[in-house]
Amino acid sequence: MESVHAVEFKGVTKRFGHNTANDHIDLYVDKGVIMALLGENGSGKTTLMNMLAGIYAPDEGQIFVDGREVSITSPKVAFDHHIGMIHQHFRLVDVFTAAENIVLGLEEKGRLDLKAASKRIKEISAKYGFDIDPDKKVYEMSVSEKQTVEIIKVLYRGADILILDEPTAVLTPQEIEKLFKVMKAMRADGKVIIIITHKLNEVMEVSDVVAVLRKGHHIKTVRTAQTTPAELTELMVGRKVALNIDRKEPVDPKPRLTIAELTVRDGDGIKKLDNVGFIAFGGEILGIAGIAGSGQKELLEAIAGLREIESGTIVYTPEGRHPEQLVGKSPMAIKEAGVAMAFVPEDRLGMGLVGGMGMTGNMMLRSWTAGKGIFVDRKAPEKLAADVLADLEVVTPGVDYPVRKLSGGNVQKVLVGREIASAPSVLMTAYAVRGLDINTSYTIYNLLCQQKEKGVAVIFVGEDLDVLLELCDRILVLCGGQVSGIVDARTTTKEEVGLLMTSVGGKEAN
Amino acid sequence: MHEKTPLIRLSKREDMPKRRIWLIRLGAFVVALLLGMIVFWIAGANPLEAYESIVVAALGKKTGIRQVVRNAVPLLGTALALAPCFKMRYWNIGAEGQITMGAVAAAFFAINCKTMPSLPLLLLMGLGSIVFGALWSLIPAFFKSRWGTNETLFTLMMNYIAIGIAAWLIGGPWEGKKGSQIIPVFRDEAVLPKVFGVHIGWIIVLVITVLMFIYMRYTKHGYEIAVLGESENTARYAGMSVGKIIMRTAALSGGICGLVGFMIASGAHGTLYANVAGGAGFTAITVCWLAQLNPFAMIVISLLLAVLTRGSSTLQTSMGIPASITDIITGIILLCMLGCEFFINYKMHFRKSSGKEAA
Numbered sequence: 001m002e003s004v005h006a007v008e009f010k011g012v013t014k015r016f017g018h019n020t021a022n023d024h025i026d027l028y029v030d031k032g033v034i035m036a037l038l039g040e041n042g043s044g045k046t047t048l049m050n051m052l053a054g055i056y057a058p059d060e061g062q063i064f065v066d067g068r069e070v071s072i073t074s075p076k077v078a079f080d081h082h083i084g085m086i087h088q089h090f091r092l093v094d095v096f097t098a099a100e101n102i103v104l105g106l107e108e109k110g111r112l113d114l115k116a117a118s119k120r121i122k123e124i125s126a127k128y129g130f131d132i133d134p135d136k137k138v139y140e141m142s143v144s145e146k147q148t149v150e151i152i153k154v155l156y157r158g159a160d161i162l163i164l165d166e167p168t169a170v171l172t173p174q175e176i177e178k179l180f181k182v183m184k185a186m187r188a189d190g191k192v193i194i195i196i197t198h199k200l201n202e203v204m205e206v207s208d209v210v211a212v213l214r215k216g217h218h219i220k221t222v223r224t225a226q227t228t229p230a231e232l233t234e235l236m237v238g239r240k241v242a243l244n245i246d247r248k249e250p251v252d253p254k255p256r257l258t259i260a261e262l263t264v265r266d267g268d269g270i271k272k273l274d275n276v277g278f279i280a281f282g283g284e285i286l287g288i289a290g291i292a293g294s295g296q297k298e299l300l301e302a303i304a305g306l307r308e309i310e311s312g313t314i315v316y317t318p319e320g321r322h323p324e325q326l327v328g329k330s331p332m333a334i335k336e337a338g339v340a341m342a343f344v345p346e347d348r349l350g351m352g353l354v355g356g357m358g359m360t361g362n363m364m365l366r367s368w369t370a371g372k373g374i375f376v377d378r379k380a381p382e383k384l385a386a387d388v389l390a391d392l393e394v395v396t397p398g399v400d401y402p403v404r405k406l407s408g409g410n411v412q413k414v415l416v417g418r419e420i421a422s423a424p425s426v427l428m429t430a431y432a433v434r435g436l437d438i439n440t441s442y443t444i445y446n447l448l449c450q451q452k453e454k455g456v457a458v459i460f461v462g463e464d465l466d467v468l469l470e471l472c473d474r475i476l477v478l479c480g481g482q483v484s485g486i487v488d489a490r491t492t493t494k495e496e497v498g499l500l501m502t503s504v505g506g507k508e509a510n
Numbered sequence: 511m512h513e514k515t516p517l518i519r520l521s522k523r524e525d526m527p528k529r530r531i532w533l534i535r536l537g538a539f540v541v542a543l544l545l546g547m548i549v550f551w552i553a554g555a556n557p558l559e560a561y562e563s564i565v566v567a568a569l570g571k572k573t574g575i576r577q578v579v580r581n582a583v584p585l586l587g588t589a590l591a592l593a594p595c596f597k598m599r600y601w602n603i604g605a606e607g608q609i610t611m612g613a614v615a616a617a618f619f620a621i622n623c624k625t626m627p628s629l630p631l632l633l634l635m636g637l638g639s640i641v642f643g644a645l646w647s648l649i650p651a652f653f654k655s656r657w658g659t660n661e662t663l664f665t666l667m668m669n670y671i672a673i674g675i676a677a678w679l680i681g682g683p684w685e686g687k688k689g690s691q692i693i694p695v696f697r698d699e700a701v702l703p704k705v706f707g708v709h710i711g712w713i714i715v716l717v718i719t720v721l722m723f724i725y726m727r728y729t730k731h732g733y734e735i736a737v738l739g740e741s742e743n744t745a746r747y748a749g750m751s752v753g754k755i756i757m758r759t760a761a762l763s764g765g766i767c768g769l770v771g772f773m774i775a776s777g778a779h780g781t782l783y784a785n786v787a788g789g790a791g792f793t794a795i796t797v798c799w800l801a802q803l804n805p806f807a808m809i810v811i812s813l814l815l816a817v818l819t820r821g822s823s824t825l826q827t828s829m830g831i832p833a834s835i836t837d838i839i840t841g842i843i844l845l846c847m848l849g850c851e852f853f854i855n856y857k858m859h860f861r862k863s864s865g866k867e868a869a
C-alpha cells in the first residue's frame with residue numbers, strides 16, 4: 001500500500017480574475033513534521049493554505065487528508081478534518097476573556113461551562129508549554145498572548161494540522177523563541193505544523209522541510225538540514241541574488257531634527273508618545289524599532305504636523321539656515337520646509353496614496369498646489385510618474401491605471417519613489433518594504449542609503465530586526481510610547497533590541 | 511463520502527472592457543423594460559400600448575417635449591449640485607431643503623421689490639437664492655467639519671425645517687388674500703423669460719453641466735474633492751485642509767440647489783409653494799448615481815426620468831392606469847441598473863459535474 005500523507009495537494013489551482021494564485025500545486029506533508037512554506041509576497045502561500053482551511057475553494061485539483069479526498073467548504077468543515085489555521089490578523093473579541101474566545105462558536109450541547117473549558121485550556125497549556133491566563137480579557141493582552149489564544153483555540157477544537165500564517169511578524173525575538181519551543185512540543189506530539197513565512201533564518205531554525213513557492217508554482221521541497229539560506233533564496237527568487245546593503249559610515253552628521261519632551265495623546269486622551277526626545281542627524285539612517293503600536297505612527301505623524309501635540313518641541317535645522325520650530329506649523333508648511341514622509345500604514349493606501357487614481361494623480365498629491373489659477377498642472381506629475389515608473393520598474397499597464405489594482409510591491413514603489421523625488425532633507429518611512437519581494441526590498445534599502453549619502457536625515461521605522469541592524473546607523477527603540485533606548489546598530493544585538501522593545505530601558509527581562 | 515462544492519461561487523473580476531460594461535448596462539435596461547411589461551399586464555393594460563403612449567405623450571407633441579424639459583431641469587440641476595458632494599463622500603441628502611430655501615429667497619425679492627425692473631430683479635433673485643441655498647447647506651457642513659457630526663441625518667432633517675419655514679411664510683407673513691394660504695403669483699418682471707417655450711433655466715443647467723464637468727476634472731478644487739473622497743488621511747497628508755474643503759463644497763452644492771429652487775419658483779411655478787422642490791432633491795440622488803457622477807450622463811438620465819414622469823400622467827387619463835404604476839416602472843429600472851453593477855464587478859462560477867471548468 002502507498003504511504004499515506006497527513007495532507008496532500010494534487011494539481012490544486014486557484015485563480016482570481018486573470019491572476020493565477022496557485023497553478024497545479026502538488027505538495028504533501030507528513031505527521032510530526034514542521035513544514036515551512038516559503039515564498040515571496042504574492043507567491044501564493046496564503047492562498048494555498050486558505051484552501052486547506054476552508055476559506056477558498058480550489059478551482060481545480062484535489063486535497064487529501066490522511067489519504068482521503070476532502071472538499072473543505074468552510075472553516076467549520078476544516079475543523080471536522082482537524083485542520084486549524086492561525087491567521088495573521090487575529091480574530092478575537094476584545095471584551096471577552098481568553099476562555100470565552102476559545103469556546104466561542106463551539107456548538108456543544110448543554111449549557112456553557114466556562115470552568116470546564118478553563119480546565120481544559122490549562123491542560124493544553126501545560127502539555128505544550130503555553131503561558132496563559134484563561135480569565136484575562138483580550139484587550140489587556142499583548143500581541144503574543146493574543147496569538148497564544150488563537151493557537152489554543154485551534155488546539156481546543158482538536159486540530160492535528162496547524163497552519164500558522166506569518167506568526168512571527170508581530171513578535172519580539174524572545175517571543176519568537178517561545179513560539180518555536182511550543183511548535184517543537186507540538187511536533188513531538190505528532191501534529192502537523194505548516195508555517196508560512198518569508199524569513200529565512202526562521203525557516204532554518206524551526207522547520208524540518210521547506211516547500212518553496214514562486215509565482216503560484218511549487219518549485220521544490222527540500223529537507224532543511226540539507227539546504228542553505230543561499231539556496232533557498234535562489235529557489236524563492238528564481239535566480240542568484242546578492243543581498244547586501246551598502247552601508248557607509250555617516251559623513252559629517254549634523255543635527256537635522258531635534259525633538260525634545262514630545263508628548264502626544266490620541267483622540268481618547270490616551271498617551272501615545274510620552275516625553276520622547278532624540279536627535280536625527282543628516283547623513284544618517286535612524287532606525288525606529290518597537291512592537292507594533294508603540295507610538296511609531298504617532299511619532300511620524302507628529303513630526304509631519306498631522307497630529308496635535310500636547311507638549312514638547314520639534315526643531316528643524318535645514319542645511320545652512322536657522323533652526324525653526326515645527327510644532328504648530330501646518331502639514332503644508334512642514335512639507336515645504338523639506339520634511340517628507342513616506343508613510344506606509346497597515347492598510348497601505350490609507351495615507352499617502354489615493355487608490356482610485358493612477359500614478360499621475362498620486363504624484364500630484366505633492367504638487368497639486370503648484371501654479372497660479374484654478375486649474376491643476378498635470379504635465380509635471382505626468383513626467384514624474386513616467387520617471388518613477390522607469391527608475392523603479394513599476395509594473396502597471398499605464399500611469400493612469402488605478403494604483404489600488406497594482407500589487408502591493410508596486411504600490412510601495414509609487415509611494416517611496418514619489419517621496420524620494422521630492423528631494424527632501426528629512427525622509428521618514430514606515431514599513432517601507434512591507435509586502436515587497438526580496439529584490440525590490442533591497443532596491444529600496446539602497447535608495448535610502450543613497451539619500452543618506454546625500455546628507456538627508458532618514459528615519460526608518462521597521463519591523464524586521466535583521467534589516468534594522470543591517471541598514472541603520474543608530475536604532476531608537478520605542479516601548480509603550482517612551483524611548484526605551486537608542487543603540488548603535490553596528491554593535492548591538494537582536495536580543496538587546498528585543499529586550500528594549502518589551503521593557504523601557506531593557507531592565508526587567510522576563 | 512464526498513462533500514459538494516457550493517453551487518455558485520463568486521469571484522471578483524477586474525478590467526472588463528468598457529464596451530462590455532455598457533452592453534451589460536443596456537441589457538439591464540432592456541430587462542427592466544421587459545419586467546415593466548409584466549407590471550402593466552398585471553395592471554390590466556396592454557404593455558406595448560402603454561409604452562407607446564408614454565413615448566408619444568412625452569415626445570410626440572411640442573407641449574409634451576416642453577413638459578419633459580421642464581421636469582428634467584430641476585433633476586439635472588440638483589444632480590449636478592450633488593455630484594461634488596458625493597465624489598467627496600459627503601452624503602448631502604438635503605438638496606430638497608436647499609432648493610426650498612433658494613426658492614424662499616427668490617420669492618422674498620419677488621414680493622418685496624415692487625418696482626424694480628426685470629433684469630436686476632431676476633439677478634437679485636438668482637443671487638439671493640444661491641446665497642440662501644449655500645448658507646442652508648453650510649450649517650450641517652460646519653458641524654461636520656468642526657465636530658464630526660453625521661451629515662446624512664443632519665442634511666435630511668434640515669429638509670423638514672426648510673419646508674416648514676416655507677409653509678409658514680406662505681400661510682403667514684406672505685399670505686396673499688387672508689385665509690387663502692397661498693401667495694399671489696409673481697408679477698411678470700419676476701418670472702424667468704422663455705426660450706423655445708421653456709423657461710431659460712434649461713440653458714442655465716446646460717451651462718452648469720459643462721462647468722461642473724470642468725470643475726470636477728481639471729481644477730485644484732476638483733482634485734481636492736477627489737482625494738478627500740478616497741481618503742481623509744491622504745488629504746491631510748497632502749496638506750489639504752479638510753474642514754475648509756467640506757464647507758466650500760457643501761456651499762457650492764447648496765448654492766446650485768438654491769439656484770434650482772429659484773428656477774422652479776420663478777420659471778416653472780411663477781410663485782412659491784411649500785413643496786416647491788417636489789421630491790427633485792431626492793430623485794436627483796438617483797440621477798447622480800445612475801450617471802456615475804458624470805455630468806453629461808446626468809443629462810440623459812434626467813431626461814429619461816422626466817419622460818417617465820410625463821408619460822405617467824397621460825397613462826392615467828388615457829388608459830386608466832394609476833400614475834403610481836410608472837413609479838413602479840421607474841423603481842424597476844433603477845433596481846436593474848444598479849443591480850447590473852454586480853455583474854460588472856463579480857463573476858459567477860457554477861458547479862460543474864465534471865469538476866473541471868473553463869477559465
